[in-house]
Amino acid sequence: xxxxxxxxxxxxxxxxxxxxxxxxxxxxxxxxxxxxxxxxxxxxxxxxxxxxxxxxxxxxxxxxxxxxxxxxxxxxxxxxxxxxxxxxxxxxxxxxxxxxxxxxxxxxxxxxxxxxxxxxxxxxxxxxxxxxxxxxxxxxxxxxxxxxxxxxxxxxxxxxxxxxxxxxxxxxxxxxxxxxxxxxxxxxxxxxxxxxxxxxxxxxxxxxxxxxxxxxxxxxxxxxxxxxxxxxxxxxxxxxxxxxxxxxxxxxxxxxxxxxxxxxxxxxxx
Numbered sequence: 441x442x443x444x445x446x447x448x449x450x451x452x453x454x455x456x457x458x459x460x461x462x463x464x465x466x467x468x469x470x471x472x473x474x475x476x477x478x479x480x481x482x483x484x485x486x487x488x489x490x491x492x493x494x495x496x497x498x499x500x501x502x503x504x505x506x507x508x509x510x511x512x513x514x515x516x517x518x519x520x521x522x523x524x525x526x527x528x529x530x531x532x533x534x535x536x537x538x539x540x541x542x543x544x545x546x547x548x549x550x551x552x553x554x555x556x557x558x559x560x561x562x563x564x565x566x567x568x569x570x571x572x573x574x575x576x577x578x579x580x581x582x583x584x585x586x587x588x589x590x591x592x593x594x595x596x597x598x599x600x601x602x603x604x605x606x607x608x609x610x611x612x613x614x615x616x617x618x619x620x621x622x623x624x625x626x627x628x629x630x631x632x633x634x635x636x637x638x639x640x641x642x643x644x645x646x647x648x649x650x651x652x653x654x655x656x657x658x659x660x661x662x663x664x665x666x667x668x669x670x671x672x673x674x675x676x677x678x679x680x681x682x683x684x685x686x687x688x689x690x691x692x693x694x695x696x697x698x699x700x701x702x703x704x705x706x707x708x709x710x
Contacts, residue, residue: 451485455493463500470508479512486513495524499548510555518552519568522575526685534681542677546582550617563624570628574687580635581684584677586612594633597622636674
């Protein structure tokens with residue numbers, strides 16, 4: 441491309457706008473770049489952004505807010521940016537509003553993976569994310585909001601295989617994403633399950649959704665009624681959110697001043 445010499449200046453402009461909190465103007469710059477130089481130029485710009493900057497920008501968009509960056513970011517660059525998604529969370533926020541944080545994370549991940557109908561790109565995005573510890577934890581956060589449904593799904597997939605299985609009575613929003621993972625990256629699916637259920641030993645114990653369930657089984661005291669089963673207790677959403685926050689790289693990133701806490705679909709960095 442004869443205009444590649446312009447791309448470093450575009451990258452600097454996008455970076456400055458994102459760090460200033462002007463994600464709309466940064467997206468406008470990306471759109472202008474696509475019009476002038478084509479989509480491949482945008483891919484190069486996005487690939488060259490610092491991952492924390494890409495995370496700040498992409499967090500402003502989800503399935504309800506169209507973004508050219510969401511459509512074109514290379515899978516590896518997106519996977520690296522996921523490491524910084526939890527950068528602005530603190531312990532109080534995780535303790536007080538885990539559902540809000542999990543919903544925001546779901547909106548982001550679902551919005552990127554299902555931004556297009558390109559099945560190959562979906563598979564590449566999933567594989568790239570689940571090749572990292574933080575990506576595995578991020579998906580585990582989403583599935584921890586519906587552990588009983590995930591257990592039902594996991595059991596069916598275990599018994600019948602990922603392509604024949606996947607039958608569930610659940611209509612939870614995370615199920616299509618879970619099925620997409622199980623059918624495109626079997627190893628990644630297993631890693632997510634073990635991230636939620638670290639003590640699970642297939643064939644040795646059964647999955648148990650919550651600590652409350654464990655207390656109920658302990659209080660029962662009837663070995664026959666419990667069928668003599670041992671249970672692997674799942675991590676809670678709060679525990680997984682804390683793990684994800686602790687996986688944020690130590691490299692500092694300048695972020696816009698935090699305002700009120702977000703609701704689903706809002707930019708948690710604005």
